[in-house]
Amino acid sequence: MTAVADARTADPRGLPAAALAMVGWAASGVIAKGIDELGPLAVVFWRMWIYAAIVLVFLQLRGTPLRGSSIRASLGGGLSLGADIMLFFVSLRLTTVANATVIGSCQPVIMLLIAGRLFGERPRRADWGLAMVALVGVAIVLFGSSGLPEWSLAGDLLSVVTVVAWTLYFVFSKLTRDTIDSSQYTGATALIAALVATPFAIGSGQVFDAPSPTAWLWLGILSIGPGFTSHMLMNWAFGHIPAWLGSTLTLAIPVTSTLLAWVFLGEPVVALQFGGMAVVIVALAALVTGQSGARSAAADVG
Secondary structure (H helix, E strand, O other): OOHHHHHHOOOOOHHHHHHHHHHHHHHHHHHHHHOOOOOHHHHHHHHHHHHHHHHHHHHHHHOOOOOHHHHHHOHHHHHHHHHHHHHHHHHHHHOOHHHHHHHHOOHHHHHHHHHHHHHOOOOOHHHHHHHHHHHHHHHHHHHHHOOOOOOOHHHHHHHHHHHHHHHHHHHHHHHOOOOOOHHHHHHHHHHHHHHHHHHHHHHHOHHHOOOOHHHHHHHHHHHHHHHHHHHHHHHHHOOOOOHHHHHHHHHHHHHHHHHHHHHHOOOOOOHHHHHHHHHHHHHHHHHHHHHHHHHHHHHHHO
C-alpha cells in the first residue's frame, strides 16, 4: 500500500475525534491521582464498573445490546485494556503524572514499526521524522522531571510495562474494527476490563474503603469523560484514520497531562519540560497538517 493509498483511508472526521479522545485520556491520570483517599486499584475497580455500566446501558437504549460474539471477538482488547489501566493507575501513585504519561507515549514508535506488517499501512518518511522529533520532545519532558520530589524509578519501570499493554490495546482495536461495530467493541472491552480488575482490587483490600461523595463525583467524571467518551471516540476513529496516526497522536497526552497536573495538582514543572512540550506540539501539528495535504493529493489523483 502506498502513502497515497494510505492517505485515502484518513477521513477528516477521524482526526478531531481522536484528538478529543486524547484530551480525555490526558485528564484521566490527573483525576485518578486527585482521588487520593482511595487506593489505585479501588479507583480502577469503581471506574471500570461505572464505565462498563454506562456503555451497557447506552447499548441497551440504542437497541443493540451487547452480544456474546462481541465479547469473544474483543477478548484480547479487553484483557489489554484492563492490564493497561491497572498498571497505569498504580504507577501514578509511585511517580509523577508527567513520567507515567511520557513513558507511555513511547508506544507510537512500536506502532510505526508494526503498522506495515499488521495493517498494510505505509507511513511516509516525513511522518517517521516528525514522530521521532515528537518523541525527542517527550524525552526532554521526562528528563526534566527526573530530579523532582515525586519521581520514582519503580514507578517509571511499571510505566514501561504499561506501554506493552497500551500497544496491544491499540493493535486489537484496529484488528477488530472490520469484525464488530465500534460501540459493541467499546462495551465488550469495558466489561472484560472490569472483570479483570475485580480480583486484583478485592485481593488488595482497597475496594472495601467506601468512597466519599466527592470521590463518587470524580469517579463518575472519570468514567464518563476519559472512559466512555474517549474510548467510544477513538474506537470510532480507528475506522477513519491509520492505526499509526492514531497512536502517534497519543504523544500529545503527556504534554496535556503535565500541564493539567501543574495547574490542578501543583506538580512542579521546570523550564526544560516546557521546551519539550513545545517540540511535541510543533511536531504533531506538522504531522496532522501533512496528513491533510496527503488527503488532498490522494483526492487529486483519484
